[in-house]
Amino acid sequence: MNSETELAPAVKSILAAARERSGGEGVVNVDARSISDALARAEADGRVPVIAEVKPTSPTADGTRTDDPVELAEAMVEGGAAAISVLTEPTHFGGSPEALTRIREAVDVPVLRKDFVLDEAGMDVVAADLLLVIARFVDDLSELVAAARDRGFQPLVEVHDRDELEDALEAGAEIIGVNNRDLAKLEVDLETFESVAPHAPDDVTVIAESGISSPVDARRMREAGADALLVGSAIMDHGADESDVTENTRRLTRAETAESTTETETT
């Protein structure tokens, strides 16, 4: 792992909690739903490929949503989400592996396990179609990417700068997420994706992660080359328990329709 000295206190706390958690019993074996097929289906339908995130809370959220995670995921699919991301981290994000399992049973799109997996044992907690591996937090990225594939997961390797992108490519990553959130300050800057993504080869699926809050942002990330967008906060709208998750998803999945592009929306 890279040095932790530059990480935000909340992120250090997340990593400490991840080290405390034990892995599952046995080795997970997944028959994964293809993410590339799901993204292609969205494109063919004229939807922006959005991976909508069930994220009950987070260190930067305004509050906590207590809705049933399955209802949230179904509402996101109704809004056109190509795939669902589920935070399974319990202490800082209010998630659980059980919620992911229930969601995966209820929806037919691919489901990403979003957590802070530091080693192979951490993978063997719950079956999912995709598994997040954060380049900055693991010692041997190649080994973890291979271990994820051995289990049937499609590994999504998260990077934040060009050096990490090179590490991800060397490790054989085929799906790479560029996180606009700086884990040192917890600030988001969409320029991160714009500066890193163009250096990924064309045959890699590139996902813009974090900080996408409007159709304008969605179009901006697509223009910078995003094959898909990972969106949590703008869809969950943590400050408002009654906020309509289907509508929040739909305004992003429809960001490239003629109706949406003629709007002067900036928020």
Ligand SMILES: O=C(O)c1ccccc1NCC(=O)[C@H](O)[C@H](O)COP(=O)(O)O
């Ligand atoms: O979201 C946070 O507050 C956070 C804090 C510390 C580490 C990671 C964090 N988020 C994880 C994520 O990657 C996001 O949930 C995901 O990319 C969606 O981001 P957003 O649309 O900005 O909620």
